[in-house]
Amino acid sequence: MSDPVSYDIHSQAGPFHTGSGSQTIHQYFAPVSAPRPQASRPLPDDHLLWLRRRYVEPDGWGHAERILTETHTVLVDGRTGSGKNATARMLLYAHPELRGNLREVLPEDDSGALLLDLEQVGEHEGLLLDLSEADRESWRVLHDKLPGYHAEVRKRGSRLAVVIPSRPLPGPLHPVLEAHRVDIGRPHGLHVLRRALLQEDFAPGTPEQPSPDLLRLLEREPPLRHIARLADLIRRARRSRPADTFDDWCSRALEAINRQPEEVAQQVIALADGGSRALLLTTAMLHGEHGARSDAVYEACEALLDSVKHPVDERPLLEREDLSARFNEIRATPDAQGRVTFEAVEYDSAVRTHFWNNMPGLRTRLATWVSRVIALPSLTDADRTALVGHFAKQTLASGGGEGLLAVVSGWWDRQGVFRSATTQALTHGALDRDAGREIRRRLLDWSRVPRLPEQRAAVLVDVCSAELAAAYPQQAVVRLHHLARRSGGRAAEQRLTALVLSDRRLHRLMLQRLAFGLAGQRWDADVRLFLSLTAADLLCRRGRGIHALIDEKGIRVQLTSGWDSLVRRVPPPRWQERAADWLTAAGRAQRTHREHLLTVLVDACGKEPLPLARLHELSRRHHVAPLMFRKINEAQGIRPTRPRR
Template sequence: MSEATKTWIGEMSGIATHTGPGDQTINVQLMNERYQVPGSLARDSRGRTPRTVATQDLLWLYERFEPPVGFEDAVEKLKMRGTVLLEGKKGDGRNAAARMLLRRLPHEQGPVQELLLGEEERNSSLLLDHGLVGDEDRLLLDLSEKDEECWRRVREELSSFRASVQQRQAGMVLILPPGIGHLLTSELADLRYVISRPPGMELDIIKRHMRSGGIDPTLADPPRGALKDFLDPSPSLSDVATFAQYLCRAAADGGSFDVWCHLALDAFRGQPVHAARLLRVVRKGAPRALLVATAMLHEARGDAVHRSASLLLAAVDPTAQTRPALQHRPLSERLTDIEARTDDNGRVTFTGLEIDAALRTRVWHDLPDLRGPLRDWVGEVVSLPELDEPDRDALVERFAEQSFASRRPDDLIILSQRWSRTPGNLPQLRAAACALSHGLHNREYGAKFRKRILHWSTSQHLSMAQRRVLVEVCHEDMAVRHPHAALVRLHHLARREKPSGLAVDALVQLVDDDHRLRRRILARLARALASAAGPNTKEFLTEDTDLFLRFGVPEQLSDYGARSRPLIAESAVRNDLVAGWSTVFGTLLAERWTGLAHRWLNAACTPSPFAEHFLDVLVSACRQRGDQLGMLYRVGRRWAAAQPIQDARTQALPGRLFLKISDALRAQTPFARETTTT
C-alpha cells in the first residue's frame, strides 16, 4: 500500500469546521466525546464484527466440546495457579481444550488474547513482553509448532512472566512443544496437564454436534456402516468435528442416517476422485471456465456465475471465439454437463456435497499456470453487481484458502492492495479488508500479514482508501486476538494522519473500550516523546504530544473499572505521565494544555485516596524548573478562584500545590551541588 496522494476528498471524521470570521482555536485533544469509527469494511455479510464472531465461535465450541480426561482438575489448577502447561498429541484437540480452559475462568467473557513471541519494534532479547498482560486477561501461548531451542528460551523468562500474570489476576494456558517433557523443572511439571482421550470420545463429539444441529443423537448408536469406517482409524478430533459438520449439512437434504454418513464420509475424504474425473472430462475452455467459476462462486446466482465464467475465459484465452447470443446453449444445460444445477432460488450448486471445495483444490494443485490468471480474475469479479455481499465474502475466503494451500500468500496481499486503491468502490474496499483479515487469522502466515500491515502503517504515502482499510482491519479485527499489535499500528497511522481523523478516532476508541491498553499507549507515548524531544530529532513530537493530551484524561486514570486499583495508583504509569507532561510543559503554549490541567486539578480535589498523585505528577513534570513551576502555580490559583463551589479541598488546593512546589525547589540544591563536585 504505497500509492501516494495529495488530495483529501470526503468527510473527515473528528475535524471541526470554521463557520465564522476571525481566528479559530481548536483543542481537539481535549474533546471528551464518543469517537465513532466506521465498521462497514470489517463486518461480515450478516453485519457481525470480528469481535462478535470470535465470541460466538467460542460459544459454538463450548456447546460442542467434549472434555478430555482430567479436564476439571486442569480448570481448578488454572484458577488456583494462574497458569496451565498443556501437553498432548497433534490432533487431540489441544487448542480447543486451551480455549475451553480459559473460558472457565471467572473473568469477563470475551475473545481470548493470543500472545506473540518477541517484540515487534524494539531491539530486545525478550520473547515474553510483560506489558502484554492486562488485568484479568485470558492469555493463550501456543508453542505447539515450536522447537526445543525456542522452549529453552521461553522457559528462562516464564517464571517472571507468570508473576506478572498472577499480579494482574490473569490466566494463561501455554501449549507445550512436542517432546519436551524432560525439560520441565519440578515447578513447571506441577502445572502440566496432559490431554487424554476417554474411550468413545470421538462418537460423543459427533453426538454433541448432532444435538446442537437438532438431530437425534441416538441415531448414531451403535456406529455402523460409513460412520464406523470413519471412526475405526481413531481420527484426530479436528477431523471428527469436520465430519460431524458434514453430517449435519447432509441431514438438511433429508434421507436416512446411513445416507447422511455416506455423504459426510465422501465429503470428508475430499471428493478427490470425483473432482479429478470432472476436470478430466470437462476439457474445453468454455465448459471448464464454467466449472471453475461454479466452484469459486458456489451458491451464487446463475447470472453471476455465467458472467464470471465469461470473464475467466476471456482472461485465460483472449482469442477464444464466441457464438452469437442466440446460439448459446441454455445455462441449465451447460450446468448439467458439469454436474451442477440451479436451485429454486436461482443459485448454482454442485449435486454432490463438498464437490466445489474438492474442485478448487484440484485446480490449484493440478493447474499451477492458472494461479496468476485466477488471482487477476478474482480481483475483477469481486466488483460484479450480480454478486451479493455473502458471495463476495465467500469468493475472497475461497481464494485465500487456495493461496495459503499453494504457499502463495503474496497473491492475497497483491489483491488487497489493488482493491484498496478506489475510494468509492465499497465492494473492493470490503474485499481488501476481508483479504487482510483472512491473512491475519491464518496460522502459518499470520505473522507475515501483521508485519506487512506494520510496514504499511509507517508509510507517509497512503491514500484515504488504503488508510481506511488498514484502520478498520486493525481496530475491528486485529484488536480481537492481538490488541497490543493493533494499538501499535493504529498509533503509527494516527501520528501520520494529517489532519487528524479516522486513525486517531479509532485509536482513542480502542483504548477507551479496553482499559488495559491505556497503560500501554501511555508507555509508548512516554518513550516516543522522550526520544522526539532530544536535540537531534523532532519527528512526530507534535502528533504524539496531541495524542498524550487525549489519553491523559484523569477520569480514565482514576477509574477502577474491574481492577483493584486505578491506573494513577501504579508508579510505572505515573512515571509515564510525568514524561508526557514534561514534554507538554516544555513544548506547548499554556493555552494548549490548560484545559486538561484544570481537569487534573479537579481530580486532585476529589475524595479519592489517590487524588494526591495528580498534583505529584504535575509538579514532578516541571523537572524543578522555576518558570514551569510558577506557571503551574498560577494556573492552579486561577482554577481554584474560578470554581463555583468553594469547598474545603478546592480552597486548599493552592496551598497544597505551593508546598509541593517548595519541596521540589528545595530538592534542587543538593542535586546541583552533587553535580558540581563530580
C-alpha cells in the same frame, strides 16, 4: 499529515529570563523507555461459552483442575488431536473470577522476536500459552523462561494454562515444571460428535445408531477438530436438503471428508470442453454461504473465458446448451431464487484446490480475471467477499504472501469495491498461519511511510482496526499509531482511540507509547491522542475487581512524562481543558486518586515557575485550590512558616 511538530512557549519573561522574545524551557525529565509489548489477544467470554457447550471433559480433567487451582499453573500434555488447546481454555474458563479477563499470550513481541515479558503479567488474569507447535529452538528459549513466568503469575494472583508439544518434546522438561504437567486423555469421538450436534438443534443422542462408515471414521480416532468439522458439515448438509434423513446428511458429510483429489480430477477430465471447465471453476470461486445467482455466475464465466483467450462460441444463442443443463453437467443446482451451489458438500473447495494445484499456468490469468470480475454489477457484496476470500486463500497456499501482495498492489489505489477487496485480501494475508508474520511486518513498514496516498492509508486503517485488531490487538495499536501520526489522519486516530479504550492493557500500552513519543519527536497526533486518552474518569475508573489505572506507579510515571512535554512545549489553550478536567475530578475523587491526579500535574511542571504559575492560576477556580497551592509550594521548596511563639 505533517512531519513532527515541536512547540515553543511564547510568554512574558519569567524570573530566569534575561532577554526578549521566545523563551524555550528545557527540563531533563527521566525518559520513559520505548515500549516492547508482549503480543497477546483476548479470549472473549462468548467464544469460550460456545466452546464450553460443545466440550467433553477428558480423562485427567479433575487432576488438571486441581493443579491449576493449587499452583496457578498447569501444563496440558497429551496426544496430538486430543483437544489440548480446548482443554486449556476450558480450565481457565472454569474459574468464574477470571472471566472477562482472559487472554492468550503470543510468545513474541511486535517484531516477531521470542518474548515472555514478566512485566506484562497483570493481576487476576487467565493466561493461555500455546506452545504445541514450538520448534526445538523456540521450545528451548521459552521453556527456560517458564519457571520465572509461573512465579510472576502466582505472585499476581493470575492463572496460566500452557499447551506443550506432544511427545517426544523438542527438548527436556525442567524437573520444576514436571509437577505442573497433566496428561489428558482423548474423549470418545462419538460423545464429542453428539455433544456438537446437540448444540446445532439435533435431537439428544443423535446419531442413535451410527452408520458403518461413521463408525469406521471414529475408530480411526481422528483429531477432535476433524469431528467438529464433521458436525458442521452435517449441519450444512441438513440446511441444503432439509427433507433428507440424518443418515443422508451424515453420508454427504462423510463424502466431503473422505473425498480424494483424484475424484475431482476425473470430473474435470470428463468435462467436454473449456467452457464447462470455466463454469465449474467460476461456480467454485463464487461459492459462498448461499451461492451466487446464475446470471452472475454466467457473466463471470464469460469473463474468465475471455481472460484465458478461449475461442468464442460462434453458435447462435438459441442453439447453445441451456444454462441449467450446463450446471447439471458440473453437478451444480440453482435453487428457487437462482442461487447456484454444488450438490456435494464442500465440493467447491476441492474444485478450487484442483485448479490451483494442477494448472499453475492459469494463476496469473486468474488474478487478472478476479480484478475484472470484482467490478461486475451483477455480483453482490456477498459474492465479492466469497471471491476475494477464495482467491486469497489459494494464492497464499500456492504463492505465499508475495503472490498475494503482487495482486493487491494493483487494487489499492482504485476506488469503489476495490477498497473493500484490498482490505479483505490483506486481512487474509495478515492472519495466515504461514505468511501472516511477513505481511504484518509489511503493514508495519507501510504504516511508517510519510504521506501515503489517501486511498492506501484508508485501506491500512481498515485492515488494522478490524480482524487484525481482534487477533493481534497490540500489533494493531502500533500500526494505527504510526498511521495516525503520518498518513491515516483523524480516521486512524478515531479507530485507535476506540480500540485502546476497549481494553485496559491496550490503554496502558498506548499511554506508554505516547509518553515516549511526546518526549521525543512530538507528533501533533500524539498531543491529541494523549489528551483524548487521559480523561480523569478513564484513569480513575475501576474494572470488575481491578484497580484503576491511576493507581499503577508505572502509569503515573508515563502520565507525568506526557504532561511534562505538554506544559513545556504545547500552547496552553491546547491542554488547559484537560488539566481543568483533572482538577474537577480531583475535587470529587477519593483521597488516593485526588493525590495521584494533583501530584502528576505538579511533578510534570518540575520546579519551573512559569508552568507552576499557570497550574496555580488554573486551580483557583476549583475546590482543590488550597491543596494544589501547598503542593506547588512544596515543589519549589517553600515550606509553610510556623507562627512565632
